Each structure stands twice: as C-alpha cells, then as structure tokens.
Amino acid sequence: MKLTRRKLATVLVSATALAAQPPQSAPAPAPDSDLQTARGRQQANAAALSRVPIPMATEPAFQFKA
C-alpha cells in the first residue's frame, strides 16, 4: 500500500488523539449522599444570601472587629 504524506499525517494525528484520551476508567462510584447533602446545604445557603440586596458600596467584613 502506498502511503501518501497526507494519509500518514492523518494516521499520526489519530494516534496522538487516542493516546491523549484518558484510560478507560471504572464505572463512576455511586454519588456520596452525605456529600450531595452538604453541597445542597451550601447551595441553599447561597440562595438565601442572594435574596438579600446589598448596597454596592458595602465592603466585606475583613479586618473583622466586634
């Protein structure tokens, strides 16, 4: 079989792309329900905070002093 430069380039690019793919991993584990709950809690907190309007000029309470 005569291999043209173009065909050779195509083969090499395909091989490189294949090598760059991550190896076949095991099936993803079942989601950690505790982690999902914790994430959900964080998202709920964010939602609660987003409902409160804050003046644009308000800076974070860094250098926190009582």
Added chain:
Amino acid sequence: MASIGTDTFFASLSELNASLKAREFSAEDLARAVSQRLQQLGPRYNALALPLHQEALRQAKEVDKELKRERYRGPLQGIPYGVKDLLAFAGQPTTWGAKPYAGQVFDYNATVIEKLSAVGAVLAGKLSMVELAGGGGYRLPSASLTGPGLNPWDRTRWSGGSSSGSAAAVAAGLVPFAIGSETSGSIVTPASFCGITALRPTYGLVSRHGAMALSWTLDKLGPFAHSAEDCGLILHEIAGGDSKDPGSAGKSFYYTPQYARPMKDLRVGYAPADFAEWAEPSTRAAFDAALAVLKASGMQLMETKLPDFPYGAALSTILAGEMGSIFEPLISSGKVDELADKAQIAGLKASLELPAKDYLKAMRLRRVMQKEVGRIFASVDVLIAPGRAGIASKIDQPLDRGAGGTPPKDPGFRAIIPMGNLAGLPALVLPCGFAENMPVALQVVGVPFAENTLLAIGREFQSHTDWHKRRPPAA
C-alpha cells in the same frame, strides 16, 4: 496530705483560694485530688482527652512555695483547671478531637495557658471535644476521638458540643473551671445542656494563639465555671491583647461588678415566642420562673425583634470558606476520611467547592447585619433568650433531626447564636432550672465588651437562685 471532700470539688474559686491561703490544704493536695478525680471519673463522661497529673503536681508544688512566702498572684493561684484539647500545651499531644491529629505535638503553649500559668492556675488535664470543633457539620454526638460526650446529669444524653469535655468536667466537679471555644454555639450549647455557667467573650478579647483555627473571624475562647462570679475572675486573667493573634482586639478586661449599673436601669430585650412557642413545653415553666426573677430584680423586659437576615446561612458560608482553606491539606490528602462522622467529612469536602463569590457575599452581608444588630442596642442593653430551646438530646439521636410539627410563625431570637457570633457579641449562659431532670439555661447577650454588664446580671440572678449550685446525681 489533707483530706479533700466532695464539697471542695464544687467550691467557688474564691472559696478554694481562701482555703489555700489559710493552709486548709496545699495546692499539691488539691492538684492531686483533682487529678485523681479527673482520671477516675473523666472517662465515665468521655470528658478526658489527656491527664496531666505529673505536670499538675509540679506546678502545684511551685504554687505552694509561693504561698509559703505569701507571694499572692490572685484568685486563681493554686486552682486546677482543664482546657479543651484544641489548645497547644508544649510537649503533649493536642488532638483537636480528631484521629488524623492524634499524634500532633506542639512545642509551645497557647497564650491562654501561659496567662493562667502566670497567675498560678494549675493545668490538670486536656478535655475532650467534637472533632475539629464540628466545623464540617456533624450528624451524631459520637463525632469525637474520645467518643460521644456523656452528660453528667444523665449519661444517656449528650453533653453538647463542641466543648463537650469542658462542660461535662465542670458540671461533674472534675475541675473547678475549664476553657472552651465557640465558633457558633460551642460554649453556649454544652453549658446549657450541662447546667453550668459559661461566658462567650467578645470576639478578639481573648487571644486564640495556640488554639486550633476553625474560622479566623468567628473563633473565640471562654471560661466554663460554677458561677458568673467565677467566669468574671477567669476572664479577668485570660483577656488581653496579644500580637500573636491577628484577631486580637488589643483590649484588657477588668472584672468590676461593683461598678455595674443598677438592675432597674437595665433594659432587657426578649422575644416572648422564644419562651412560649419555641421552647419545648417541658422547659417553659423553668423559663417563666427565670423571667420572673429578672423582673423582680427590677430589670425592664421589653419585647424586641431581631432584624430579618439569613444569619445561619451567612455564618455557615463564612465558616465553610475559612474552614475549607484552613483544612485544605487534610481534605486534599484524603486523611479527612479518618474522621468519625460522615456528615462532617462531607461538609469539609464540600467546603472546598464553595465559590469565592458566596463567601464574599456572606462577608459583605455580615457588615450590614452588624450595623443593623447594633441598632437594637440603642433601645435595649442586653438580649435574653433560652440557651437552647430544649434539654440535651439522647446520645444516639441524630443532631439533624428536626423538631417535627409546624414551627411557630414568629422567629423570635431563634438565630441568636449565629447572630451573636457573626457580630462578635459576648454571651453569658446561666442555668435557670430543670425539665425532665435535665438542666435548662438562659443566655444573655450584650454589645461588644459589655462582659461586666452580663456578669452583673448573672450575679444578680444567681443571688436569687441556686440552679448553678445543683450537682448531678452521681457527683
């Protein structure tokens, strides 16, 4: 060796100090007796993390030499005490209540320990705690290297957290006083459940150098003791500026109850719904009686509302942001999985995913909250609420179990713990009665650095009641 009876283990700091000065017993006698009691009974409540018997005897012998020379260092001289196991004590394990840190040893002392040592107090042991002070959000009281904190009033119930051992040890008369910490509720809750007096100081008043960091902008250290008077004496010694603590307010505290305002001049804000609706039915009679005592003292009780803000969401978000950064090495290394509580592990892992915008939103909102909360104190001097709405839960009961039923419409001061911590406000816990044979308590919250006012109210309340003198059945 002088005989030391059970009454001594529940004596006030002033009484103990007077006995030492009068040579009724030596500091070594007292340290030996307290150490033995702590080692014997501490495990009964899962309250003891590390006995320091030899160190205590060594310190006590030094105190005795000073007393012999009539060199007096103040009311804590010769008094044994315990610290929550998140405070560094050089050369000894500091576990933070967590398996991944079981072998951790520091080569320096926490500032609080240094300060107490300087006035002659004798460190008798380190006390158990919820792992990592519970920052990840734990589901069960068993979330600790030393097992669930057992309540001296009923060992089938929880001692509260995260300063579990500090509260249980004082309640059971194992140490005359203890040091604990609060990020959000870790002093107020165990003190309320165990029926002892405790003080959450203003943010920045007590140095946290040498203490485990959970949240730089929320953490505070404070005393657990048998009375408001004792808490005042302890705070007097442990407060003060410290260049080693970036959050230090640089202020001292002088316990001066004699200069407190007359009780009749004090305006006390409260929410009737807290006592009539949110409080568990079995506790209401105790709370009603406590409010009556305050009224009889001349204080003006005024119905008050907290500004409407998502305090709990803001606190949890700030805590997650700071905790995630602090414990990133633990979480990323996978050693976080060695913790005892799955919910805590998950909370720590999730904290690494918190968007920066959420943390910053919470910190900006915190500033707005602080300003609005400050306005309340234009019309009242202090706020009062139940320490907890109910008695200590059963040891096997999940902590995320809801109360059930329809919650009252009026939120009252339900958010007083996150609100008070977000604003850095001091709080005093006062035992105020019993329900189902378990203690219940009030919390009194004031403006920053108003500890003397809170302590004056505590002294007044405790001069008319004896709840703070009650002892658990087996003690």
